[in-house]
Amino acid sequence: MVLHGYSMSSASYRVRIALALKRIDVTTVTKQLRRGEHRLKDFLELNPQGFVPVLELDDGRTIAQSLAIIEYLDELHPQPALLPSSPFERARVRGMALLIACDIHPLNNLRVLQYLETALGQAASVRDTWYRHWIEEGFKALEDMLGRDASRGRYCHGESPSLADVCLVPQVFNARRFSVDLSPFPRIVAIDAACRELAAFSGAAPEKQA
């Protein structure tokens, strides 16, 4: 399999973590987003949306969308499981992952930041405030969820990393990059630290990529 990704893309980062947790080897092809390589015809053949990551299977078929890729990997390579076994707990983990993947990350995507700057003529400072705002809104809710639930533990859900942690760590990375004050989110900070003690998480970090 080939993973088409980009070191700084947090959706690619999620997939790198999942692959490492499951010890699945893939070939990695890097797309330089800032040079527009994801907009070239060859890549649009693989993914009409022009987004990374894309997982290209050995038979040439492709899967886009990081959460779809990770659920696919989890179905084909069930151990270690990235979702709990009970439907309610699976929903809890998916809910936390989607809070990040739907309600934080897409608002801060490169194309959105570029739209703010070019189409709306906003200053870099306004763009950065926007960026922090959506992280802070999402993290407030997530911090609350992590604290109130009976399933709390070392990770987002209990004592082993799940799809929620796979999404959280890249989002915390982004938060730090944009100087979000993380002091109101001690549970998130502790879970991020616990995850990054694992080689699968630390090795998937942007700064560790070629």
Add this chain to the structure above:
Amino acid sequence: MVLHGYSMSSASYRVRIALALKRIDVTTVTKQLRRGEHRLKDFLELNPQGFVPVLELDDGRTIAQSLAIIEYLDELHPQPALLPSSPFERARVRGMALLIACDIHPLNNLRVLQYLETALGQAASVRDTWYRHWIEEGFKALEDMLGRDASRGRYCHGESPSLADVCLVPQVFNARRFSVDLSPFPRIVAIDAACRELAAFSGAAPEKQA
């Protein structure tokens, strides 16, 4: 079970379709988002994020995030299935659903439109152009995906409605509401029409709610 939702919320609309396809009866509680009812303390107890939909189970536990709710329903009530049986096809359907649920819908959420107007002082016309832009970007890619794949059929994936259709129909509803020109998207328009011939889809439409 109780579904906390709102007629015009497209994430609530998705869950209404899924419940109807599976013929699951729930009690519906409406939150008037424009009056801020989702920001009241009682509701934040159910969902710290303050978003609808929330599915409240008979034992009082809650599930947030529409896709997490729908996957939960699909696991507990497998027929009719909203995901195909093969992992690759499941990934294809989830990928299309996530294209809408991550890369279109959150950018056009009420809170984001309000931020554009209040924090960024943008005119209603700029906000509406923004709204249409993200739908058009997403629909271009989706239209391409729907055409090229061997699994094309009456619906997004083959001959029965799936999670992708459950997300598509509310998004097309929003597109029409904001006067998006749908003529470049004939496959999307045809699939939307095919879905709305089914009572589960037509009965879940915002204008059919109390």
